[in-house]
Amino acid sequence: MIYVDNAATTALKPEVLDKMMPYLTSQYGNPSSIYDLGRQAKAAIEQARASVASVLGANANEVYFTGSGSEADNWAIKGMAHAAKGKHIITSAIEHHAVLHCFEYLAKNGFDVTYLPVDSHGIVNPDDLKAAIKPETGLISIMAANNEIGTIQPISQLAKIAHEGKIPFHTDAVQAFGHIPFNVSDLGVDAASVSAHKLGGPKGVGVLYIKRGTRIGQFMHGGAQEYGRRASTENVAGIVGFGHAAALAADGMEEKIKKVSSLRDSFITQVLNEIPKCRLNGHSKQRLPGNVNISFDYIEGESLLLLLDMKGIAASSGSACTSGSLDPSHVLLALGLPHETAHGSLRVSFSENNTMQEVDKIVKELVPIVARLREMSPLTE
Amino acid sequence: MLYSEKVMDHFANPHNMGEIEDANAIGEVGNKKCGDIMKIYMKIEDDIIKDVKFKTFGCGAAIATSSMATDLVKGKTIKEALELTNKAVVEALEGLPPVKMHCSVLAEEAIKSTIADYYKRQGIDPEPIVGTSKSCGDDCPCDE
Numbered sequence: 001m002i003y004v005d006n007a008a009t010t011a012l013k014p015e016v017l018d019k020m021m022p023y024l025t026s027q028y029g030n031p032s033s034i035y036d037l038g039r040q041a042k043a044a045i046e047q048a049r050a051s052v053a054s055v056l057g058a059n060a061n062e063v064y065f066t067g068s069g070s071e072a073d074n075w076a077i078k079g080m081a082h083a084a085k086g087k088h089i090i091t092s093a094i095e096h097h098a099v100l101h102c103f104e105y106l107a108k109n110g111f112d113v114t115y116l117p118v119d120s121h122g123i124v125n126p127d128d129l130k131a132a133i134k135p136e137t138g139l140i141s142i143m144a145a146n147n148e149i150g151t152i153q154p155i156s157q158l159a160k161i162a163h164e165g166k167i168p169f170h171t172d173a174v175q176a177f178g179h180i181p182f183n184v185s186d187l188g189v190d191a192a193s194v195s196a197h198k199l200g201g202p203k204g205v206g207v208l209y210i211k212r213g214t215r216i217g218q219f220m221h222g223g224a225q226e227y228g229r230r231a232s233t234e235n236v237a238g239i240v241g242f243g244h245a246a247a248l249a250a251d252g253m254e255e256k257i258k259k260v261s262s263l264r265d266s267f268i269t270q271v272l273n274e275i276p277k278c279r280l281n282g283h284s285k286q287r288l289p290g291n292v293n294i295s296f297d298y299i300e301g302e303s304l305l306l307l308l309d310m311k312g313i314a315a316s317s318g319s320a321c322t323s324g325s326l327d328p329s330h331v332l333l334a335l336g337l338p339h340e341t342a343h344g345s346l347r348v349s350f351s352e353n354n355t356m357q358e359v360d361k362i363v364k365e366l367v368p369i370v371a372r373l374r375e376m377s378p379l380t381e
Numbered sequence: 382m383l384y385s386e387k388v389m390d391h392f393a394n395p396h397n398m399g400e401i402e403d404a405n406a407i408g409e410v411g412n413k414k415c416g417d418i419m420k421i422y423m424k425i426e427d428d429i430i431k432d433v434k435f436k437t438f439g440c441g442a443a444i445a446t447s448s449m450a451t452d453l454v455k456g457k458t459i460k461e462a463l464e465l466t467n468k469a470v471v472e473a474l475e476g477l478p479p480v481k482m483h484c485s486v487l488a489e490e491a492i493k494s495t496i497a498d499y500y501k502r503q504g505i506d507p508e509p510i511v512g513t514s515k516s517c518g519d520d521c522p523c524d525e
């Protein structure tokens with residue numbers, strides 16, 4: 001199998017699993033317990049917290065473990081919106097559903113929401129943010145990098161604008177963290193959501209970075225875990241795994257970016273050269289190293305994925321058909337793509353585990369698959 | 382989401398795919414917004430569907446239902462073809478995921494719309510014979 005859906009999830013790194021194993025077996029203590037077995041588990045969590053904090057450029061006491069990136073988004077957005085004085089909140093049109101649906105929920109509950117548009121490459125214009133800010137704006141949340149088209153937003157510029165208006169700024173950095181330099185201090189964000197399984201860590205663990213002094217409500221009530229702000233007995237093995245995965249991701253990042261981008265660029269060049277009537281979605285340079293999103297005229301995404309799967313290639317689509325919804329991708333529509341094109345996109349997301357041979361093989365299989373589906377399509381001109 | 386083996390078989394090796402050059406009935410249903418468009422070509426002689434072919438833009442289920450629906454009406458009389466229900470298409474395919482049921486409705490509509498075109502070409506009002514379209518014209522349920 002050729003796995004090129006690393007934006008969906010990544011393979012757990014064997015060395016991460018090794019570090020997790022004791023906490024799935026002999027080290028089963030509850031970190032809140034007073035005896036040695038509990039204290040050891042607690043110490044392991046704190047070590048992992050320090051590791052994630054160091055990669056994020058944060059203090060350890062600003063790092064809160066959660067059950068996922070989506071949970072971190074939910075906590076940040078609802079918690080910060082409810083803690084704000086104003087009832088106006090701002091986000092972008094191309095956010096992940098974990099963010100978008102929080103804003104939709106808040107809109108139904110008395111908040112006034114502005115969805116910032118993006119340009120044809122998927123980038124938010126800082127001037128649009130400036131213009132959208134009102135005296136009652138209480139929260140701005142804009143993703144660091146998009147999950148479908150890989151576009152990287154000018155976060156430091158956007159956060160600066162937010163702070164000029166004394167408005168807290170959150171970013172969903174689930175796709176960015178561990179893949180490109182992402183330092184909360186350099187970027188100046190007040191809160192950031194990240195997730196372990198996007199960078200070779202386990203599923204079921206995320207982090208919300210909350211800058212000290214940021215006003216945010218409690219998300220989970222109960223015990224005193226996570227500085228009393230997120231109750232739940234900790235997922236010790238998962239947290240330990242996240243700590244190691246974050247450190248491994250940061251190690252030699254520049255080299256990995258070079259390698260993964262070269263796979264991406266080779267794939268893009270080959271596909272655009274060999275297949276007529278297709279277009280690259282997203283920005284050609286301001287994009288995640290591993291992300292490719294290409295729309296093919298006249299064909300639909302799910303059919304494309306099924307045929308690739310039959311050839312042993314695991315990829316994804318901008319088309320939400322895969323998630324059971326009939327709507328085409330809101331991200332591709334926000335770029336201004338027509339509906340039929342938004343239904344026919346392919347997302348390939350590479351990791352450092354992929355090779356140039358795999359890139360060539362995917363292109364080789366893709367060319368006849370696209371031709372075949374076009375032959376089948378009544379839209380083909 | 383899991384497709385039945387039968388769906389995957391019809392998707393991977395669709396029957397009756399293509400166009401009929403001298404078709405005397407052509408129907409097209411669905412819209413670009415939904416992401417499913419089915420176009421059906423028929424050659425009808427003496428009220429019998431001698432040949433039928435399709436072209437479909439859509440997901441795996443849309444292609445499989447097109448393939449199965451055309452199989453089910455091939456060689457049949459118009460009357461028999463008009464009795465084809467989306468349920469029969471689903472059953473023949475050994476089931477469809479709930480979210481893909483609309484594809485079977487689209488396939489039934491595509492057959493009816495093609496037969497309606499056959500009558501229209503002869504100056505006969507198809508509505509009393511074929512009935513009115515149920516879905517996926519301009520007021521597609523996907524718009525809701």
